[in-house]
Amino acid sequence: MPVRILRLLLVLGALLVLPTVPAAAHDELVSTTPADRATVDVPPGELQLVFSQPVLGVGTQVVVEDPDGNLIAAGEPQVAGGQVVVPLPDALPAGQYRVRWRVTSGDGHPVTGELRFIATAGTTAVAAPPVAPPPVTAAPAPSDIKVPAPGVAASTAAAEPTSDSAAVRTVEGAASTSAATTVDAVTSGxxxxxxxxxxxxxxxxxxxxxxxxxxxxxxxxxxxxxxxxxxxxxx
CATH class of the missing domain: 1.20.5 (Single alpha-helices involved in coiled-coils or other helix-helix interfaces)
Incomplete structure (x- = not known):
């Protein structure tokens, strides 16, 4: 009997002395920008979520609602280690915003949560710079256009041969005209x-x-x- 009691005491002492193995913990949200329940002057250009450990890119979702409860067309979440960044549109109204998020922790378990913040003033979209129209060349006035007379146009076209054969014919015609003029000058008058x-x-x-x-x-x-x-x- 005393031996059994001694063995039981040894087992209990060993259990108390041996260190306990901690259970694996899920990722936790450490901070956000804007902070939860914060009041800002205008809606930010992006949301930032920082977690205690790196999260997986698969299954990451962030949904943003405007003061009227309508979903905002936020950009695709960008995951870098334990940080998640979500771009927001340029033009947003003033009021309270609600952000709901869901990420996948390193051990594969999903983690969800939400936050709210208030913007005292809204933002407007940045106008794109105006594009200068291409330069327009003014057409000449009708009085500035010089139209040659029909006779002048015909003589000009005849004086400019368009090929070698036309040039030869022009030279031969000039020679014949010169010879005929010489004969007429000798035989007449x-x-x-x-x-x-x-x-x-x-x-x-x-x-x-x-x-x-x-x-x-x-x-x-x-x-x-x-x-x-x-x-x-x-x-």
């Missing part, structure tokens, strides 16, 4: 008649001199020539 009359007079004068020269031969010259060759005698 009073200058040609004067030249023809002068040539005819000169020809008549030459013929007259030739006739006179032929008629001036004397019989003596004929006799002298006859004496050079004595007459033949027949034997």
């Amino acid at each position: 009073p200058s040609w008649l004067l030249l023809a009359a002068a040539g005819g007079c000169a020809l008549i004068a030459v013929l007259a001199v030739a006739v006179l020269a032929a008629g001036s031969r004397t019989p003596e010259r004929v006799t002298a020539r006859a004496d050079r060759w004595p007459p033949r005698t027949e034997g």
Whole structure:
């Protein structure tokens, strides 16, 4: 009997001396920006939730309600270790906001909670800078447009050949025109008649001199020539 009591006392003493193993704790919300039940001048541009341990990105949700109870189109939650950041829109009204959040702790258990804050004034969206319109070039007035006459346009188009063959034809036409002009200048007009009359007079004068020269031969010259060759005698 005393031995059994001694064993029981030893077992109880061992249980009291051995350190206890702590149970695994879930992540806890440490702080928020804005803080719960805080009053701010205007709604912030983002919400920040800080937890005691890193949280998992899977299953993280943050829902924000405006003073009228309507859901705000908040941005996607950004998880970095134990910090969760949620972007908010630019234009938000004044009043009390409610934030409900849900994250997944490192051990896989979900953790939920909510907070509230009040904004004394609202915010407005930042207007985008105006885009300057492209420059517009003014069309010329009708009086400034110079329209060539039909004859001028035709002569200009003819004077500018569009190919090598057209240029050759233009040169040949110019040469033919120049030759025809030269022939017309020689064969027409009073200058040609004067030249023809002068040539005819000169020809008549030459013929007259030739006739006179032929008629001036004397019989003596004929006799002298006859004496050079004595007459033949027949034997």
